[in-house]
Amino acid sequence: MSGRQSCLRPVVLASGSAARRDMLSQAGIAAVLQPPGLDEAPLKAELRAAGATADETALALARAKAEAALRQWPAGRAAPVVIAADQVLTCGGEWYDKPADLAAARRQLLALRGRTHRLTSAAIVWAGEDSPWQAVDSADLTMRRFGDAALDACLARDPQAALATVGGYRMEGPGLQLFERFEGDWFTILGMPLLPVIARLRHLGVVPE
Numbered sequence: 001m002s003g004r005q006s007c008l009r010p011v012v013l014a015s016g017s018a019a020r021r022d023m024l025s026q027a028g029i030a031a032v033l034q035p036p037g038l039d040e041a042p043l044k045a046e047l048r049a050a051g052a053t054a055d056e057t058a059l060a061l062a063r064a065k066a067e068a069a070l071r072q073w074p075a076g077r078a079a080p081v082v083i084a085a086d087q088v089l090t091c092g093g094e095w096y097d098k099p100a101d102l103a104a105a106r107r108q109l110l111a112l113r114g115r116t117h118r119l120t121s122a123a124i125v126w127a128g129e130d131s132p133w134q135a136v137d138s139a140d141l142t143m144r145r146f147g148d149a150a151l152d153a154c155l156a157r158d159p160q161a162a163l164a165t166v167g168g169y170r171m172e173g174p175g176l177q178l179f180e181r182f183e184g185d186w187f188t189i190l191g192m193p194l195l196p197v198i199a200r201l202r203h204l205g206v207v208p209e
């Protein structure tokens, strides 16, 4: 069998995340991009108020994004295999969200300075089963006690990261200079536990064994 995608069903990535888009395409998986257009904040607040853990919250949000994408899928087209994901950042019992602007990103990075925070990434792969396949994984990242100059240089070099990522940094960019070490899967940090997702796609016949 060629290395080409073998499934007749389209693969949909229910995400607006460039990192998730890039990791799938770089792994040779062609996906239709369909940002879910979901306002995560109220659902996230509801989950937190109910005492949901970071794992439970990321899984629930990923599932909500997959459901939103399925609702938008044109009737009559071959049912897709939908991939969705979500990432939660926690540190010392605090939960952090994507910064609203550069000033918020700076404040958030200062709050994380010299500490270890956790990125919890969940993925859903839904091929029409009653309940979707899911995976969740975490990585622990320790930030240096970086100086203000290092922080401002990082924000100046990569302002997009400050607004597009939950931590306000891109590990594959200048943000790496803010870190001392990290423990966990690289793709989990970037936004999705990729290897389990690819294994699921293999199980579904989307990519060859």
Ligand SMILES: Nc1nc2c(ncn2[C@@H]2O[C@H](COP(=O)(O)OP(=O)(O)OP(=O)(O)O)[C@@H](O)[C@H]2O)c(=O)[nH]1
Binding pocket: 014, 015, 016, 017, 018, 019, 020, 035, 036, 040, 065, 085, 086, 087, 088, 098, 164, 165, 166, 167, 169, 170, 171, 172, 189, 190, 191, 192
């Ligand atoms: N490139 C990059 N992205 C990161 C990194 N850390 C976190 N992210 C991104 O931070 C974002 C986490 O926010 P989410 O709410 O899970 O996803 P989103 O960006 O809103 O995209 P949706 O899937 O459409 O909800 C994701 O896009 C992750 O890919 C990193 O080190 N590098």
